Amino acid sequence: MIFVEHNNLRETNQLTKPSLNISGNKNQDTVWIKLAFSSIMFRYLTFFRDLLFMSDKPSHSAFTLYGIKNCDTIKKARHWLEEQKIAYLFHDYRVDGLNEALLQSFIDKLGWESLINTRGTTWRKLTDQQRAAINNADVAKALMLEQPAIIKRPLLISAKGNCLLGYNADKYQQFFAGAL
Numbered sequence: 001m002i003f004v005e006h007n008n009l010r011e012t013n014q015l016t017k018p019s020l021n022i023s024g025n026k027n028q029d030t031v032w033i034k035l036a037f038s039s040i041m042f043r044y045l046t047f048f049r050d051l052l053f054m055s056d057k058p059s060h061s062a063f064t065l066y067g068i069k070n071c072d073t074i075k076k077a078r079h080w081l082e083e084q085k086i087a088y089l090f091h092d093y094r095v096d097g098l099n100e101a102l103l104q105s106f107i108d109k110l111g112w113e114s115l116i117n118t119r120g121t122t123w124r125k126l127t128d129q130q131r132a133a134i135n136n137a138d139v140a141k142a143l144m145l146e147q148p149a150i151i152k153r154p155l156l157i158s159a160k161g162n163c164l165l166g167y168n169a170d171k172y173q174q175f176f177a178g179a180l
Contacts, residue, residue, distance in 0.1 A: 063088040067153035077154045077167040086176060093148035103144055106155065109163050112140040117152040
């Protein structure tokens with residue numbers, strides 16, 4: 001933190017210029033000022049970049065991408081969307097949550113079988129008995145609500161309700177060709 005030290009009033013009741021005194025060394029003080037300014041500018045530039053471009057929370061978006069932020073496939077999909085300059089809202093199941101109504105809308109559109117990611121680590125961590133028990137929509141829904149990482153990702157939904165599950169650059173190109 002930088003403190004600006006103001007000199008006291010002179011006898012003539014005139015203020016002097018404020019002097020900056022961090023370490024007593026003018027060169028070192030200049031470095032500290034530049035670092036502080038750079039840090040502040042970085043924060044502002046990042047804020048405005050996110051505000052203008054691919055923020056996780058843009059105010060209006062025709063597309064919502066559902067998934068988990070640290071998933072490699074999500075990263076590829078987000079990178080593709082950003083390269084194409086397509087605005088989207090990212091909904092992270094772990095951060096933003098997953099409620100029963102939202103999951104039911106996914107099941108209604110895509111079916112519970114297609115939503116279960118049987119190739120991921122969450123599925124592999126289930127016992128054979130747990131896997132065998134997933135034989136209907138209610139059981140699958142309960143599992144997906146309990147462990148959202150088991151949902152296949154990414155799930156892209158347009159404002160019109162069109163859905164695309166998984167990531168493939170060619171399929172994304174086709175999806176957006178019809179949507180934009």
